[in-house]
Amino acid sequence: MNNLTNRQKQAINTKFKITEIALELFKSKGIKKVKIKDICNKANVSIGTFYHYFDSKEKILEKSYIQIDSMIAENxxxxxYENNLDRILKLFNRANILIEDLGWRFVADxxxxxxxxxxRYSLCSKRYPYVLIKESLEKGIIAGEFLPNFNPEEVSEVCMRLGRGMVFDWCLHKGSYSLTSESEKSIITYLKTFQVKI
Structure with a gap:
């Protein structure tokens, strides 16, 4: 951010502030109950400023996937890691901790x-989670942890589907169980199919 002008830095900060406040309001009230006016009042920006950065409050949700991926990657x-399976499990663990922190209402919205x-960013195979899972499976095959008779790209896709399904089920149950521990059980059960038996 050193090469940016003060105006560019201010624009980035304003967009971040709007996003942060909107997500906070979505989490506490639910997206349907939050009006753009509420976000603007709390962020101390005009409605025109809001629309300069976002077409709608829903666009903030779409962009939050990118932020969540970045947070997971940093984290x-x-x-x-003990091995490549552990690396995949830790990815899901970190993601699910974040999701649980956001709360089932927010995630359901x-x-x-x-x-x-x-x-369709959430389905993009270039997203950090997809890349990490595929890379871990490929490294696991080379290291002799996984059998060489499967397509890592397809298996990483199924892992992501399984993860989304677990989140959906957790929302249906209104967050009544630990998403983190239940997801781990499901991912382990699925990936055992591809592990080298010791």
Whole structure:
């Protein structure tokens, strides 16, 4: 950010502030109950400023996926892993801790929006979680941890589907169980199919 002008820095800070406050309000009230006016009042910006950065409050949800991926990537990069399965499990663990912290209502609103949105970032195979899972599976095959008879890209896709399904189920149960521990059990059960038996 050193090469940016003061105006550019201010724009980045304003957009971040709007995002942060909107997510906080979505989390506490639910997206349907939050009006753009509420976000603007709390962020101390005009409605025109809001629309300069976002077309709608739902766009903030779409952009939050990118922020969550960045937070997970930062959080996971310096962790020591026992093996490549452990690396995948730690990815899901960190992601699910963040999701649990956001709360089932917020996440249910986000999923509801995803169903009708044209934005498909959450399905993009270039997202950090997809890349890390695929890379871990490939390294695991080379290290002799996983069998060589499967396609890491397909298995990483199924892992992500499984993760999304677990989050959806957790929302249906209104967050009544530990998403983190239940997801781990499901991922382990699925990936055992591809592990080398010792």
């Amino acid at each position: 996971i990069e310096n962790i020591v 986000a999923y509801t929006h995803l169903l009708t949105s044209e934005d």
